[in-house]
Amino acid sequence: MNFDPSIFLSLAFLFGVAANFRAMDGYTFLRSLIGILEPKVGVLFAVVLVTSLFSPVILNDVVILILTPVLVRYAKQFNVDIAPLVVAEITFTNIASSLTPFGNPQNLLLWQASGITAEEFVLGAWLPLAVSAVLSALALYIFRNRLGGAREFTSSVGARLPLVYLLLVGLTVFVLDAIAIPTVVVLGIAFAMGLPFTLRIRGRLMKEFDYRSLLILYALIAAVAVAAAIIEPVLVQFVSPVASGSQPYSAAFVGVVSNVISNVPATQLIIGTVSIGHRVAPLIAVEAGLAGNITPIGSFANILALTIVRRGGLPIRKIILLQALIGLVSFLPAFL
Numbered sequence: 001m002n003f004d005p006s007i008f009l010s011l012a013f014l015f016g017v018a019a020n021f022r023a024m025d026g027y028t029f030l031r032s033l034i035g036i037l038e039p040k041v042g043v044l045f046a047v048v049l050v051t052s053l054f055s056p057v058i059l060n061d062v063v064i065l066i067l068t069p070v071l072v073r074y075a076k077q078f079n080v081d082i083a084p085l086v087v088a089e090i091t092f093t094n095i096a097s098s099l100t101p102f103g104n105p106q107n108l109l110l111w112q113a114s115g116i117t118a119e120e121f122v123l124g125a126w127l128p129l130a131v132s133a134v135l136s137a138l139a140l141y142i143f144r145n146r147l148g149g150a151r152e153f154t155s156s157v158g159a160r161l162p163l164v165y166l167l168l169v170g171l172t173v174f175v176l177d178a179i180a181i182p183t184v185v186v187l188g189i190a191f192a193m194g195l196p197f198t199l200r201i202r203g204r205l206m207k208e209f210d211y212r213s214l215l216i217l218y219a220l221i222a223a224v225a226v227a228a229a230i231i232e233p234v235l236v237q238f239v240s241p242v243a244s245g246s247q248p249y250s251a252a253f254v255g256v257v258s259n260v261i262s263n264v265p266a267t268q269l270i271i272g273t274v275s276i277g278h279r280v281a282p283l284i285a286v287e288a289g290l291a292g293n294i295t296p297i298g299s300f301a302n303i304l305a306l307t308i309v310r311r312g313g314l315p316i317r318k319i320i321l322l323q324a325l326i327g328l329v330s331f332l333p334a335f336l
Contacts, residue, residue, distance in 0.1 A: 006184045007112055008218055013187035014102055017169055018062040019209040020194030023201055026162040030054065030063070031070050043074065044088055044144045048137065051092040057166045060097035060104045061213065064089065064301045065308075072312035082309060083318040084143035087326050090305050091136050091293050095129055095330060097301075098289025102173060102187065104301075105217055106267035107285045111183060113271040114281035118177040124282030128333035132290055136330040165194050213300070217264065224265045228272030235273050242284065243274040251287050251334040258291035259298045266291075287334045293327035296320055 030050060037046035047067065055063050067089055075082035097103035101111030101121045111121060169190045176186045198205045228235060242250045257266040267288050270276070276284065292299030296306055302323070306316045 004112055006182075007109060007221070010108055010112060010184045010187050011105060011217060012214060013184070013191040014059065014105070014108060015210055015214050016191035017102075017187070017194065018059045019205055020191065020198055021058050021162050021165060022062065022066075022208040023198045023205040024162045024165060024194070026058075026062075027066050029160075029162045030066050034067070034070060042144050042147065044084060044140065044147055045137075047071070047085055047088045048092050048140070051089055052096045052133065054166070055093045055096035056100040056103045057170050058103075060093040060299070060301045061210075061304055063093050063097075064304045068305045068308040069312070072309055072314060075314060076312070080147050081143075081318075082314050083322050084140060084147065086305055086309060086319050087322045088140055090299075090302050090323060091140075091326055091330055092133065093301055094289050094292045094299055095133050095136065098285050099125055099129055100170075101183075101285075102190075104264075104289065106264045106288045108183075109221070109264070109267050109271055110276060110281040110285050114276045114278055116278040116281045118174050120278055121282050121285070124279065125286050128283075128286045128336045129289075131333040131336070132286075132330045135332065136326055139326050139329045161197060165197060168193055220262075220265050221268050224261075224268040225272045228269050232273055235269070239270050239273045242270055243276055243280060245280045245283055248335050250283070251331075254284060254287035255291040255294070255331060255334065258288055259295045262297055263288040263292045263299050290327075290331045290334045293330045294324060295327070296323075298327070 033050055034043070034046045037049055040046075041049065050067065051063055068086065071082060071085045071089065074080070075085065094104075098107060099122060101107045101116070101118050107121070110116075111118070116124075172190050172193060173186055176189065177183070181189075238253065242253050254263075254266060254270070257269065260266075261269070267284065270284065289299075292302065296302050306319065309316050309319065
């Protein structure tokens with residue numbers, strides 16, 4: 001059984017970074033950035049750009065929680081189809097968050113289990129993700145004009161503090177990781193760097209910390225780790241080709257399993273059964289991240305987005321169908 005208990009503390013720090021960002025009014029910052037970009041590139045590609053820029057640095061779930069309500073209001077106010085907007089958000093959040101070892105929980109699992117550096121992780125993942133982003137953008141382009149031209153939209157960014165904090169987090173993680181500081185310590189420092197900025201709004205920080213999602217994630221990881229240990233003799237024959245990076249088997253295995261039990265548990269199933277090397281870790285991250293684009297249960301971010309849309313009184317059936325189509329296109333580079 002390959003399992004590092006410190007992963008629980010690392011995840012808590014990662015959620016803490018996200019909570020700091022939200023407490024600094026990251027909501028207003030990202031929402032208004034959409035407003036600035038919308039007149040220039042259209043609302044669809046404004047969503048693409050914002051999710052692509054910020055998902056590698058904060059949890060993909062955070063981007064979904066912030067932007068989906070904005071898209072629901074936009075669709076209602078201007079009577080436009082919300083499906084391509086939400087599909088663009090989900091697709092590029094999953095793609096972009098797969099680039100860095102701290103963009104989503106499954107990458108953190110792989111980062112910590114393999115011992116790969118943050119720089120190696122990015123270098124190993126960027127090419128298939130870039131290809132996926134291009135293919136997905138081309139597939140979504142036909143919807144750009146259907147959504148109409150620029151509309152009145154809040155465009156004042158306001159405080160830049162959330163952006164400054166994320167830049168500091170990214171710089172700190174890569175610098176400290178390069179000098180072989182343990183992952184859990186690196187993330188702890190990244191979280192602590194935000195505390196001086198949120199000192200006077202400690203209550204808001206506590207409110208923004210997503211304890212519920214973190215506990216659910218803990219339960220999933222622990223359950224899968226135990227299950228992997230129990231069935232390891234049977235499971236190892238199926239997982240070993242993934243650990244060696246054998247294609248097309250690896251992408252197909254991760255793609256199927258991720259869309260049965262979601263990509264975070266699927267990743268834990270793999271690293272709980274076999275050892276993952278430096279070369280393979282970013283490849284599995286790409287496969288798991290892109291697999292999350294296909295079905296609603298492929299990624300927790302997808303479930304969050306669909307839940308918010310449904311609560312907003314809009315239909316989700318078209319989103320699910322379009323997501324499956326775009327998701328299959330975006331997944332093709334996982335076979336590279």
